[in-house]
Amino acid sequence: MSILPDADTFKRLVDGSLRGPGPAAARTLLASLSLPYGLAMAGRNAAYDRGLLTATAAPVPVISVGNLTLGGTGKTPLVAWVVRMLVAGGHRPAVVSRGYGARRGERSDEAAELAVVLPGTMHVADRDRIRGARAAAAAGADVVVLDDGFQHRRLRRNLDIVAIDATDPFGCGRVFPRGLLREPVAGLARAGAVVLTRADAVDAARRADIRAALDRACAGRLPAAWMEADHRPVGLRSAAGDTQPLDLVRGRRVAAFAGIGNPSAFRATLESLGAEVVDFRAFADHHAYGERDAAVLADRAAAVRADLVATTLKDLVKMPRQRLGDVPLLAVEIALQAERGAAALAALVEEACGPPPDRRRNA
Numbered sequence: 001m002s003i004l005p006d007a008d009t010f011k012r013l014v015d016g017s018l019r020g021p022g023p024a025a026a027r028t029l030l031a032s033l034s035l036p037y038g039l040a041m042a043g044r045n046a047a048y049d050r051g052l053l054t055a056t057a058a059p060v061p062v063i064s065v066g067n068l069t070l071g072g073t074g075k076t077p078l079v080a081w082v083v084r085m086l087v088a089g090g091h092r093p094a095v096v097s098r099g100y101g102a103r104r105g106e107r108s109d110e111a112a113e114l115a116v117v118l119p120g121t122m123h124v125a126d127r128d129r130i131r132g133a134r135a136a137a138a139a140g141a142d143v144v145v146l147d148d149g150f151q152h153r154r155l156r157r158n159l160d161i162v163a164i165d166a167t168d169p170f171g172c173g174r175v176f177p178r179g180l181l182r183e184p185v186a187g188l189a190r191a192g193a194v195v196l197t198r199a200d201a202v203d204a205a206r207r208a209d210i211r212a213a214l215d216r217a218c219a220g221r222l223p224a225a226w227m228e229a230d231h232r233p234v235g236l237r238s239a240a241g242d243t244q245p246l247d248l249v250r251g252r253r254v255a256a257f258a259g260i261g262n263p264s265a266f267r268a269t270l271e272s273l274g275a276e277v278v279d280f281r282a283f284a285d286h287h288a289y290g291e292r293d294a295a296v297l298a299d300r301a302a303a304v305r306a307d308l309v310a311t312t313l314k315d316l317v318k319m320p321r322q323r324l325g326d327v328p329l330l331a332v333e334i335a336l337q338a339e340r341g342a343a344a345l346a347a348l349v350e351e352a353c354g355p356p357p358d359r360r361r362n363a
Contacts, residue, residue: 005284006259006263006283006284007070007071007072007261007282007284007285008263008264008282009282011168011172011180013026013027013030014172015172030178031174031178033177034176034177037175038184041151041182041183042183044153053153055154055157056130056154056155058130058133058155058156059133059137059138060137060141060142060143060144061158061352061353061354062143062146062155062156062157062158062159063082063143063144063157063158063159063161063349064145064146064152064157064160065078065082065145065146065148065149065161066146066149066152066160066162066163067148067150067162067163067164067182068150068162068171068181068188069165069180069181069182070176070180070285072165072168072260072262072265073163073164073197073261074163074165074197074229074231074336075147075148076110076114077197077231077334077336078161078163078197078229078336079114079147080114080335080336081229081335081336081338082145082161082349083118083121084118085346085349086145086349086353089353089356091142091143091353092122092141092143092357093122093141093142093144094121094122094123094139094143094144094145095111095114095121095122095124095144095145095147096125096126096129096132097110097111097124097132097146097147097148098125098126098127098129098147098148099111099125099127109286109314109315109317110147111123112317112318113314115317116237116241116313116317117313117333117335122136122141124136129152129155130154133146133155142353142357143353150162150182150187150191151182151183158352158353159192159348159349160191160193161191161192161195162191162194162195163194163197164188164197164210165197165198165262166198166199166207166210167198167201167202167262167265169196169214170185185214185218188214188217188222188223189218189221189222191223192225192352193226193345193348194222194223194225194227195226195227195228195345196210196226196228196229197229197231197336198229198230198265199228199230199339200339201265201268224344226340227338227339227340227341227345228339228341229337229339230336230337230339231334231335231336232334232335233246233273233332233333234333234334234335235332236310236330236331236332237331237333238328238329238330238331239319239322240322244330246273246332249270249274249310250273250275252275253278253304253307254276254277254278254306254307254309254310255278255280255297255301255309255310256270256279256281256310256311257280257297257309257311257315258281258282258311258312259283259284259285259286259289259314259315260315261285263280263282263283264282266332269332269334270310270332273332275310278304278305279300279303279304279306281297283315287315287318289315289318289319293319294319297309297324298325298327301327302325302326302327308327308329308330309324309327309328309330310329310330310332311330312332313331313333313334316329316331
């Protein structure tokens, strides 16, 4: 079992919800650690902005999909949406990622999840993403979609798309580890487009407030391309690949678990589907499940007389089981549904990539 705190507990610590002398002392320590991290990030960005460090171009166009905060922004469904749009336009995209959390010889959890939702799409995982992009191009890709690439400035990109979670857009207002920001919000000024994810979780006035606050933080340089997107559950998937309708959880006793950046959002999704969540276990993001985890989860499900166990697709690919004990295990599959601003973003993607190879040859 991981000794790291789950994402919800860490968030409660850094946003001040956890009270008492212990959490207060922890926040003081985290603040002291965030100072050198923030200075290092600022210095690195300044070096790229002023040309002291230069990015390396890939043989093909690169579209980066990233975020400002640690996990949980709905980035993976956005990557899938961009890839599907490219395929529909006649391109041969490949996803390139760092492969964070992968054991030697195995795929990362994001790569395994994308393999389920994007069958047939090439995925290259390499800590050196310049090398990964070159490998993807050599294997026939005409566009690289760089997963989680906003802070990876060594690889030049044609378009930066940044996901901002409407339910927590500012990462507690502080840089990691005192907060959830990977870099200050002002960094959004170098993006080409912003996608407000989980937009349906807040009302129109709140969405407008978020956009205005981000623009102020960027000194009026927030990208004009702004898309709002909902994250909608589309079905229940088993480890064998079978799918079930979402109605299966309505009125049922559900035990759930998740090792993602925003586990509370997953619980809210289950409750919105009418599930009676009788047990919920949050693990650290990228948690590597073992036999002991499976046994504990099975015991918990039995103790609360759960009708089924629900998890995320990202977690199911790391625990590919049909059942936990005697209880069926199913993942809620989430897809991004573009709402406002989709046409503008699609036009930017098309401009960044240019026409697909077939259209170039026929021109």
